[in-house]
Each structure stands twice: as C-alpha cells, then as structure tokens.
Amino acid sequence: MGKENFYITTAIPYMNSKLHLGQIYEFIIADVIARFKRIQGRDVYFLTGSDEHGQKIYKTAKEKNVDTKEYVDKMVLDMKRLLKLYHISNDGFVRTTDKKHEKTVQEILTKLKDNGDLYKSHYEGNYCVPCETFLLDSQLIDGKCPECNRETERIKEENYFFKLSKYQDKLVEYLENNLDFVVPETRRNEVLGLLKQGLKDISISRTTVSWGVPVPFDSKHFCYVWVDALINYISALGYGQNGRLFNTYWPADQHHIGKDILKFHAVIWPALLMSLGIELPRQIAVHGWVLLGKEKLSKSKGITLDPDELADEYGVDAIRYFVTREISFGNDGAFTYQSLVKRYNGDLSNDIGNLVSRTMTMIKKFSGEIVPGKASNSGALVKKWEALKTGAIDDLENYRFSEYLTKIWEFINIANKYIEDMQPWNLAKSESDTDKEKLNAILYELVEAIRLSSVMVVPIMPGISQKILNQFGIDGNIEDFLIDKHGNWGYYSGGTKIKKKEILFPRIKEK
RNA sequence: GGCGGUGUAGCUCAGGGGUUAGAGCACACGGUUCAUACCCGUGGAGUCAUUGGUUCGAAUCCAAUCACCGCUACCA
Numbered sequence: 279m280g281k282e283n284f285y286i287t288t289a290i291p292y293m294n295s296k297l298h299l300g301q302i303y304e305f306i307i308a309d310v311i312a313r314f315k316r317i318q319g320r321d322v323y324f325l326t327g328s329d330e331h332g333q334k335i336y337k338t339a340k341e342k343n344v345d346t347k348e349y350v351d352k353m354v355l356d357m358k359r360l361l362k363l364y365h366i367s368n369d370g371f372v373r374t375t376d377k378k379h380e381k382t383v384q385e386i387l388t389k390l391k392d393n394g395d396l397y398k399s400h401y402e403g404n405y406c407v408p409c410e411t412f413l414l415d416s417q418l419i420d421g422k423c424p425e426c427n428r429e430t431e432r433i434k435e436e437n438y439f440f441k442l443s444k445y446q447d448k449l450v451e452y453l454e455n456n457l458d459f460v461v462p463e464t465r466r467n468e469v470l471g472l473l474k475q476g477l478k479d480i481s482i483s484r485t486t487v488s489w490g491v492p493v494p495f496d497s498k499h500f501c502y503v504w505v506d507a508l509i510n511y512i513s514a515l516g517y518g519q520n521g522r523l524f525n526t527y528w529p530a531d532q533h534h535i536g537k538d539i540l541k542f543h544a545v546i547w548p549a550l551l552m553s554l555g556i557e558l559p560r561q562i563a564v565h566g567w568v569l570l571g572k573e574k575l576s577k578s579k580g581i582t583l584d585p586d587e588l589a590d591e592y593g594v595d596a597i598r599y600f601v602t603r604e605i606s607f608g609n610d611g612a613f614t615y616q617s618l619v620k621r622y623n624g625d626l627s628n629d630i631g632n633l634v635s636r637t638m639t640m641i642k643k644f645s646g647e648i649v650p651g652k653a654s655n656s657g658a659l660v661k662k663w664e665a666l667k668t669g670a671i672d673d674l675e676n677y678r679f680s681e682y683l684t685k686i687w688e689f690i691n692i693a694n695k696y697i698e699d700m701q702p703w704n705l706a707k708s709e710s711d712t713d714k715e716k717l718n719a720i721l722y723e724l725v726e727a728i729r730l731s732s733v734m735v736v737p738i739m740p741g742i743s744q745k746i747l748n749q750f751g752i753d754g755n756i757e758d759f760l761i762d763k764h765g766n767w768g769y770y771s772g773g774t775k776i777k778k779k780e781i782l783f784p785r786i787k788e789k
Numbered sequence: 790g791g792c793g794g795u796g797u798a799g800c801u802c803a804g805g806g807g808u809u810a811g812a813g814c815a816c817a818c819g820g821u822u823c824a825u826a827c828c829c830g831u832g833g834a835g836u837c838a839u840u841g842g843u844u845c846g847a848a849u850c851c852a853a854u855c856a857c858c859g860c861u862a863c864c865a
Contacts, residue, residue, distance in 0.1 A: 467793060468860050475861070537859085566859095604801085610858090617801080620814065627825060636824035643823070680802090684813085691828095698829045703822070785825055 281321035285527035286312050289535045289543075290327040290372065290510050292410070293353040294338045297360050299583035299613065300536070300568045300575050303601050305366045307565060307679070308534045310602060312367055313737040314674050317761045323527045325514050326361065327372035328354050332410050332503035336489035346489055350375060360585055364594050365740050367757075370523075372514035374491075374506055382513035383506050384494040386554060387482075390440065391495060395553045401437045401481045404430040410503045412481060437481040438499060445549035446477045452548065458561055460544050461677070462608040465537065465564040469544040480546065508547045512556065530559040537564050563677065566610035568601065583613060595739035596622050596783065599683070602738050607677040619786050626783040630690050630731065634746055636697065637724045638779045641750075644706040649725050649750060650718035651772040659727045660767045662692050667765065670734060679738075686734045693727040696720075722772050725750055732756075733764050742782060751775050 288308045291301045305326060312324040330350040339349035354373060361368060372379060390396045404413040406423035413423065413430060423430050450473045453459055453466065460466035483499040484490070490500035511533065515524035535543050543562050551558050567574060573581050588597050600618050603625065605611025641649055666685045673682040697720075705717040729752060732743040736756045744756045751774035754764070763769060 464794065464859075471792065471861065540860095606802085612801095617814095623825095624814065628827065632824055632827055634824095636822095636827080638824085640823045684803095687813095694828060697823070698821075701821085701823090706823085781825060783825080785827095 281319060283527050284312075284315045284320040284322045285515075285530045286315070286322065286324050286532045287511050287530055287534065288326045289533075289539060290329040290374070290507055291357065292329045292332075292334070293350050293357070294335050295577060296353075297357055297585060298575055298577075299585055299588065299597075299601075302360065302364055302585045302597075303568045303605070303611075304534055304536060304565060305361065305364060305368075306598050306601055307607070307677075308532075309364075309366045309368075310598075310679065310737045311532065311674070313740060316367075316757075317733070317736055317759050317765075318671075319760050319762065323370065323515075323523065324368045325370040325372060325511070326366070326368045327370070327510055327514065328357055328374065329503065329507045329510075330354070330373055330375045331490040331501075331506055333484075333487045333489070334407050334410060336487065337407065347375065363589055364585065364598070367740075370514050372510045374503075374510060376513075378516070378519075379510060379513040380491045382518055383491045383501055383509050385518050386509055386550075387438075387491075387501060388494055390550070390553055391438075393553055395441045395444065396438050396482070397441070398436060399439050399479075400434070401439075402434040403432075405433045406430045433486065435485050437485070438483040438493065438496070439479045440482045440505075440550070440553075442480050442546065442549050443477045445552050446473055448552055449473055449545060449548060452558065453544075459558075460540075460562045460564065462564065465540055465544075465562075465608070469540065472541060472545060477545065504542055504546070505550070508542060508550065511547075511559070517556075529557040531561060533559050533562050535562060535564055537566055540564055564608060566605070566608055568605065569610050569612050571612060571614055592618065592622060592786070593783075595742045596626055598739055599626060602679040603683045604680070606680055622783060623785050625687060627785045629687060629694065630735075630742075631781065631783040633690055633694050633724075634728055634749065634782060635779065637721070637728060638749060638776060640702055640706075641721055641725070641776050642779070644702065644717060645721055647776050649772045649774050649776065650722045652722055652726075652768060652770070653715070653719045655719045655723045659689075659693060659696060659723050662689055663727070663730055663767050667734075671761070674737070682734075683738065686731055689727065690731050693724060693731075696727075697724065725772070726767060726770055729770050730765060730767065733759055733761065745780070745782060749777050749780060751777055 286308055288304050291297060308324065308326070312322050315322045328350070335350060336346055339346040342349065358371065374380075387396070401412070404415065404418060405411070406413055406428065408428055409423055411423070418430065422428060450470065453470055453473070457466075460469050482502045482505045483493050484502055485498050485500070487500055490503060491506050493499035493501060511530060512524060512528060515521050515527055517524045517528070533543055540562075548558050568583070569575070570581050570583055573579075575581050575583060596618075600621050601611070603621060604617060641647060666689050670682050670685040673679075673685065700720050702717050702720050705713045705720070708714070728746060729750065732746040736743045736759060740756055747754065747756070752770060
C-alpha cells in the first residue's frame with residue numbers, strides 16, 4: 279500500500295516587487311504543515327510559484343526599462359532564493375509564464391467556452407491596476423480602490439464573461455455540506471454571506487493588456503490575470519495532459535491563502551472547477567496578515583519587513599518560530615521587534631538553547647563526551663512526553679501552531695526543572711556506583727528529551743532540529759524522520775560521542 | 790445599515806454555569822551552579838467591558854449598551 283497523498287499549495291505571489299514577511303509567513307505555515315505531514319508518513323506534494331502576468335508587471339518592467347520577461351525572470355530568481363533561505367520545502371514551483379501553464383490556461387478557456395459558460399459582453403467599470411481587480415462604482419471610496427487607496431482606471435471594453443452566477447446555488451450547497459471547506463469558520467461565514475447576496479458574472483478577459491495568456495479563440499483578448507493565476511494549482515500537476523501528478527495528488531488538501539483573496543479562492547475557483555467538471559479542493563485555509571505593530575504592511579507607505587534583514591539579524595529559525603508561536607492562525611498578527619526579541623531570548627535562548635547547552639557541558643564534564651547508553655530511568659520525562667505528544671499532534675492538525683509549541687516548550691521546561699531536581703553535579707562528585715548509574719540515566723534521559731523535542735520542532739525550525747541532533751552526534755537526516763518511529767521515547771540508544779558545543783541562539787541585547 | 794467576532798492580571802492570551810479565576814512574559818524576593826547573568830522556587834497583582842435578566846449559584850447562558858475589529862451594503 280502506498281503512502282497517503284497530501285497536496286498543499288500557497289498562493290502564488292505577484293512578481294512585481296520583492297517578497298515581504300507577509301508572504302513569507304504564508305510559505306512558513308504551509309511549509310510547517312508540509313513537513314509535519316511528511317514526518318507523519320504522508321506522500322506530500324507542496325506547490326508554490328509565481329504570478330507573472332498582467333498590466334501591473336508590464337508597467338513596472340517598462341518603468342524600469344527592461345524587457346518584461348527578463349524582469350520577471352529576475353524576480354523569480356530572487357523569490358526562489360528567499361524560499362531556500364527560509365527552508366521552504368516546496369516540491370514544485372509553477373510560473374504562470376511557463377509554456378505548460380499557458381497551454382493549460384488556453385485549454386481551459388476553450389473548455390469553458392465549449393461548456394457554454396463564457397459569453398461576450400461589455401464591461402464598464404473601474405479597474406485597480408496595482409490590485410489587478412475589477413471594482414464596481416459602489417466599491418470605490420472617494421473614487422479610489424478600497425484595498426490600496428490608489429486611483430483606479432475607468433475601463434470600457436468588450437470582454438468574455440464567465441457565468442459565475444450560474445454556480446451560486448451549487449456553491450452554497452457545497453459550503454453547507456462541507457463544513458471544513460473554508461477555515462476558520464468566520465471566513466466560511468463570510469463566503470456564505472457573499473454567496474447569499476448574489477453573484478455577478480465576471481469578466482475573465484482583457485483587450486488592453488497584452489502581457490498575458492492569449493485567449494485561443496479570439497486574438498484580441500488576453501486572459502484576466504486572476505483566472506490565469508488560479509489555474510496554477512492544476513496546471514502545475516499537468517492537468518489536461520494526463521499528468522501523473524494530477525492523477526496522484528488532485529484534489530488539493532489545503533490551499534493556503536491570505537484573507538484578502540478569499541473570494542477568488544472560495545467562490546471563483548470552485549465555480550471554475552465545477553464548470554470544468556473537476557473535483558473541488560478539500561480545504562481553503564485562510565490566514566490573516568502580519569502587521570508591523572498595528573499597521574498593515576504597505577510598500578507605498580514604507581511599512582515593510584524585509585525577509586533578508588530579519589534573517590540576517592535573528593536567523594531564519596527564529597523568524598519561523600516567532601510567526602508560528604506568536605500569530606494565532608486566521609487572525610492578523612502583530613510583529614514587533616520587542617516581542618520578537620522577547621520570544622527569542624525567552625523561549626529560544628533561555629529555554630531550549632540553554633537546555634541543550636547545559637546538557638552538552640554535563641556530558642562533556644561528567645561522561646567523557648559520550649552520551650550514556652539507554653538504561654532504566656525514573657520515567658518522569660517519559661510520562662510527560664507520552665502525555666504531550668498526542669495532544670500536540672492534534673494541535674497542529676488543527677492549525678493551532680501556538681498551542682503545539684506551548685506543549686513542546688512545557689516538555690523542554692520540565693527537562694530544565696528535572697536537572698534542578700536531580701542535581702547531577704552532586705551525583706558526579708560521588709564515588710558510589712549507584713550514583714554513577716543514576717547520573718548516567720539522567721544524562722541519557724535529558725538527551726532523549728532533547729532529541730524528541732527536536733523531532734517535534736522539525737516542522738517549525740528544521741535547521742535548528744538538525745543542528746541539535748548533530749551536536750549530540752545523533753545520526754540521521756531530519757527529512758527522513760517519522761514521528762511514529764523517531765518520536766518514540768527510547769528510539770535513541772545513546773552511546774554517541776558529542777560534537778563541539780555551539781550556542782544555538784546567542785542572546786540578543788534588548789534595545 | 791445588515792451579518793459576524795472580540796472585550797479576563799502591567800503586556801499577550803487560555804478558560805468557560807458550581808469551592809479562594811489560570812498560563813507565559815514583566816515585576817519583587819529567595820535558592821542553585823551543569824548552563825547563553827542561566828535555571829528552579831515563592832510572592833504581589835484582576836468589580837473576568839457596562840447594565841439588567843435567567844438560576845440555589847454567572848466570568849461562563851440571555852438581552853441591551855459602549856468600545857474595537859472583520860465582511861458586506863449603501864437605501865427610500
């Protein structure tokens with residue numbers, strides 16, 4: 279029997295500017311889940327990619343006086359660099375300028391037309407270029423885009439429309455029968471609200487933009503970027519080309535998106551799929567925004583969080599830890615340097631870092647750099663471990679990242695307290711054999727507790743997990759870990775020689 | 790305007806009809822040395838937004854009010 283599949287995606291960011299922490303946040307949470315599913319033994323396909331068409335990118339490139347394709351190529355390279363930097367373990371990367379993707383988009387447009395779900399009509403209204411969004415007059419605030427507060431363009435053109443309204447009832451029915459289709463529940467309610475107010479057909483082509491996928495049956499038209507972008511989730515798997523990936527992984531288990539693009543994913547995307555006769559994704563997981571203090575990140579206002587600077591200053595693992603520990607899934611989360619430093623010094627340096635550090639030193643001083651072998655022990659730590667594990671796994675299954683980490687940290691702190699209670703340094707002074715045995719058992723238990731913590735930490739801070747294991751001389755690549763095996767107390771039998779001690783999280787001075 | 794959410798210690802939040810309301814951080818004091826001035830222990834601190842209701846009993850349920858947030862709609 280093969281492994282159970284798991285297909286997880288992120289939204290594909292628009293390649294007109296450098297990625298900010300908000301987008302990195304989405305990659306991080308998707309990556310945490312992807313890694314978590316892998317250690318559970320699932321066959322995971324984790325997709326991300328880049329959205330590269332549309333007027334805005336065309337304009338940006340033109341302003342910079344570079345060829346559009348060259349421009350996006352450069353942006354994509356930088357995105358890939360950041361994915362790597364942040365230890366994002368995506369299996370696939372789709373570009374909307376990939377020939378394969380463009381071909382799929384065209385096939386889909388043809389299919390929609392053949393189904394009778396496309397028709398030609400006139401659109402007259404407003405278009406926000408930065409947001410690539412069509413807006414009704416009523417949606418404008420002082421004639422400006424409600425989302426980015428910038429001037430919109432008045433457009434009047436002939437477009438192809440998709441019969442979105444036709445799918446309204448089916449969508450409501452689907453939402454009502456699938457309680458977990460959109461999470462968290464508040465977002466699901468929003469979608470239901472939207473649907474109950476009635477849907478209008480949407481324009482899915484443009485004639486004024488040429489940087490896009492040509493509509494195959496009408497040379498004047500190019501596919502609207504949002505429709506183009508949504509298709510990435512199946513084009514990347516080779517939909518329509520009898521792709522092995524598509525047959526294996528579709529329907530997606532989780533589409534991760536930000537709350538700002540809920541309508542595209544929970545209304546338009548399923549409607550398109552319904553029209554195409556493709557099974558719907560199992561879940562749209564909607565996260566909130568990362569705020570800087572109380573402010574929404576905004577390039578134009580200069581409110582930005584640069585992933586490179588953050589990685590340089592605090593390390594990628596710390597940032598991954600911070601966003602998962604501090605931001606409750608679905609809600610907006612405040613990033614402040616103060617709270618980051620607090621988490622860093624408190625949870626990372628003092629708790630886990632110091633536990634590793636003191637254990638390393640004790641093994642060096644009391645045990646000749648060799649971790650003692652497995653022996654019978656007091657059972658205090660094992661008991662706590664068994665009590666925590668199942669609950670922690672359940673937390674992560676349900677996007678309770680913070681609770682998951684809290685449980686692991688409880689375990690880490692119990693290990694810290696265990697040292698205090700057992701006072702191994704006094705046992706080390708003793709000449710008696712029973713004390714020596716006791717000491718060895720304690721040291722083994724500590725290393726085992728640390729090892730298990732790092733197994734649980736793999737999804738959150740893969741880099742640190744690997745580092746910790748290496749320090750204790752424990753073989754194995756975290757990528758191959760399985761929770762049912764490596765997550766069992768006593769899996770490690772001890773006896774390894776420790777490596778050079780390395781401070782995992784050097785304390786940061788508070789400014 | 791409609792729908793939904795939130796309001797609990799200085800801060801971030803958990804809890805949720807039943808003895809003195811919890812955690813982490815911060816603060817104060819004590820202990821310890823294996824450790825990254827770290828860890829362990831103890832302590833102070835809250836009219837659980839306001840008002841009213843249901844109940845033997847409400848932070849917990851209900852209603853109204855106020856404040857903030859999200860979605861949506863703007864009309865005679």
